[in-house]
Amino acid sequence: MTTVLTADQTAVTASEKVLARLKPGVAGARGSLTVHDPFDGSPLIDVPDHDAEQAIETVARADEAGRAWAATTPRHRADVLRRWYELLVANAEDIALLITREMGKPLAEAHAEVTYGSDFVRWYAEEAVRPAGNLREVPTGGARLFTRRAPIGLSVLITPWNFPLAMATRKIAPALAAGCPAVVKPAALTPLTTLFAVQLAVEAGVPADLVHVVTTSDASGFSTAVLADPRVRKVSFTGSTGVGKVLLRLAADNVLKSSMELGGNAPLLVFDDADLDRAVDGAVAAKLRNGGQSCIAANRILVQDGIADAFTEALAERLASVRLGSGLAPGVQLGPVIDDRAVARLSGLVEDATQRGAKLLTGGSAPQGPGTFFEATVLDEVPADADVVTTEIFGPIASVQRFSTEAEAVARANDTEFGLAGYVFTQDLDRAFNVADRLATGLVGINQGVPSNAAAPFGGVKQSGLGREGSGEGLEEYQEIRFYNLALR
Ligand code: NAD
Numbered sequence: 152m153t154t155v156l157t158a159d160q161t162a163v164t165a166s167e168k169v170l171a172r173l174k175p176g177v178a179g180a181r182g183s184l185t186v187h188d189p190f191d192g193s194p195l196i197d198v199p200d201h202d203a204e205q206a207i208e209t210v211a212r213a214d215e216a217g218r219a220w221a222a223t224t225p226r227h228r229a230d231v232l233r234r235w236y237e238l239l240v241a242n243a244e245d246i247a248l249l250i251t252r253e254m255g256k257p258l259a260e261a262h263a264e265v266t267y268g269s270d271f272v273r274w275y276a277e278e279a280v281r282p283a284g285n286l287r288e289v290p291t292g293g294a295r296l297f298t299r300r301a302p303i304g305l306s307v308l309i310t311p312w313n314f315p316l317a318m319a320t321r322k323i324a325p326a327l328a329a330g331c332p333a334v335v336k337p338a339a340l341t342p343l344t345t346l347f348a349v350q351l352a353v354e355a356g357v358p359a360d361l362v363h364v365v366t367t368s369d370a371s372g373f374s375t376a377v378l379a380d381p382r383v384r385k386v387s388f389t390g391s392t393g394v395g396k397v398l399l400r401l402a403a404d405n406v407l408k409s410s411m412e413l414g415g416n417a418p419l420l421v422f423d424d425a426d427l428d429r430a431v432d433g434a435v436a437a438k439l440r441n442g443g444q445s446c447i448a449a450n451r452i453l454v455q456d457g458i459a460d461a462f463t464e465a466l467a468e469r470l471a472s473v474r475l476g477s478g479l480a481p482g483v484q485l486g487p488v489i490d491d492r493a494v495a496r497l498s499g500l501v502e503d504a505t506q507r508g509a510k511l512l513t514g515g516s517a518p519q520g521p522g523t524f525f526e527a528t529v530l531d532e533v534p535a536d537a538d539v540v541t542t543e544i545f546g547p548i549a550s551v552q553r554f555s556t557e558a559e560a561v562a563r564a565n566d567t568e569f570g571l572a573g574y575v576f577t578q579d580l581d582r583a584f585n586v587a588d589r590l591a592t593g594l595v596g597i598n599q600g601v602p603s604n605a606a607a608p609f610g611g612v613k614q615s616g617l618g619r620e621g622s623g624e625g626l627e628e629y630q631e632i633r634f635y636n637l638a639l640r
Pocket of ligand 1: 309310311312313336337338339370371374375389390391392394395398411412413414415441445446447538543611615616
């Protein structure tokens with residue numbers, strides 16, 4: 152029977168102190184929203200439940216504050232962002248505790264998210280002072296074109312629950328660096344980390360009204376009202392493809408510049424010539440990071456016939472030994488999934504796959520007792536029409552399929568409407584690039600399972616989204632290009 156480890160009491164007490172430091176958002180909400188600990192479902196804290204009218208008030212206030220911010224010097228914005236970064240680092244332990252309490256991931260992974268998430272703030276502190284324009288010759292002569300990138304204006308930033316810090320900082324930091332005000336709507340399940348991070352931003356010198364965090368249980372009412380407001384010029388969303396399409400339709404009415412980081416169905420390809428240990432390490436990282444609740448999680452593991460037995464055996468052995476429990480339990484590797492609907496969905500995926508003929512090598516069920524847990528699971532020889540192959544798993548289930556030729560692997564990898572991440576494991580450099588070039592994905596991890604960082608232009612193709620986050624490209628998402636045509640005598 153799978154044991155579920157319980158929380159370390161010292162860490163629980165420390166996390167209660169962080170909760171007490173939170174100042175939950177704009178005052179005057181007419182209702183409240185309870186945030187729960189996914190470990191046992193217990194209530195953590197109430198935050199305001201803002202309605203659409205209050206959201207529009209934040210738009211008005213952010214718009215007003217944004218005028219002065221757009222006129223600040225790039226160096227000033229860089230210095231403020233740098234101070235924010237330093238405060239995030241100084242408060243790393245507290246932020247990690249908050250992430251774990253509201254989202255459930257193991258504390259060590261929450262610390263990794265703090266490093267990853269705060270690095271976007273450091274990156275955009277550096278980017279803020281880079282040149283934002285150029286000079287061009289007009290082809291017919293007689294004039295010169297100056298281009299400049301101006302702040303796009305008020306940006307609405309909507310984030311999911313899986314990386315409560317990083318998904319917020321990778322939107323807020325470039326918006327601020329570019330000179331834009333922002334209204335942020337975190338997921339109702341996990342608003343606390345965003346509230347705390349923005350509290351630190353204000354401490355660092357971000358004007359109080361420049362960035363508003365709107366906590367609400369009415370996501371649809373929020374987006375319908377706010378995206379129709381003429382003061383809003385940009386929407387950036389991370390979440391499911393279904394909601395992304397709804398937001399794109401709303402954005403169309405106001406012709407908003409839109410960035411969409413949507414769902415994925417990442418293929419992970421292991422070729423016969425791969426280094427077995429690296430492939431297994433990479434697959435474990437790409438599958439189990441965040442309990443598999445990541446848009447770039449390996450969703451379909453495709454393994455070539457010659458290495459398939461050795462690979463699946465090693466993968467099953469690794470996943471069978473994974474320790475489940477509270478994110479605050481020492482040595483835990485897999486926290487709870489986000490809620491009981493996720494447990495039911497994952498159970499359904501395993502049932503569907505095994506009924507269609509897949510072999511269950513390890514895991515496959517929810518352990519007894521409280522908490523929304525699901526065992527680390529390996530399914531082998533999964534048929535192509537199983538739900539676990541055609542849909543986003545978003546949980547700790549590794550689904551393995553076998554292939555014989557490179558062409559077959561690439562065709563199957565691309566047989567999806569999604570195109571966010573792909574992974575290739577091979578020791579043949581030629582093959583690595585050839586296959587990576589043919590994968591219809593925005594990013595490819597070659598011989599590694601954690602490809603994202605602040606320097607990477609992260610984003611998808613096909614129905615995985617529009618636009619890029621991180622890197623210099625991530626800043627351009629909050630800018631618009633203008634040109635001046637200067638006639639020469
Ligand atoms: P979700 O789409 O249900 O919710 C994301 C956010 O949208 C939340 O803040 C939610 O409150 C809000 N939302 C829901 N309905 C809305 C509406 N009608 N109007 C405005 N906002 C609305 O997604 P989720 O379950 O929180 O996150 C999981 C999904 O996010 C997965 O599909 C995953 O792949 C995707 N994701 C993508 C990336 C990426 O960078 N591409 C990163 C993380 C997660």
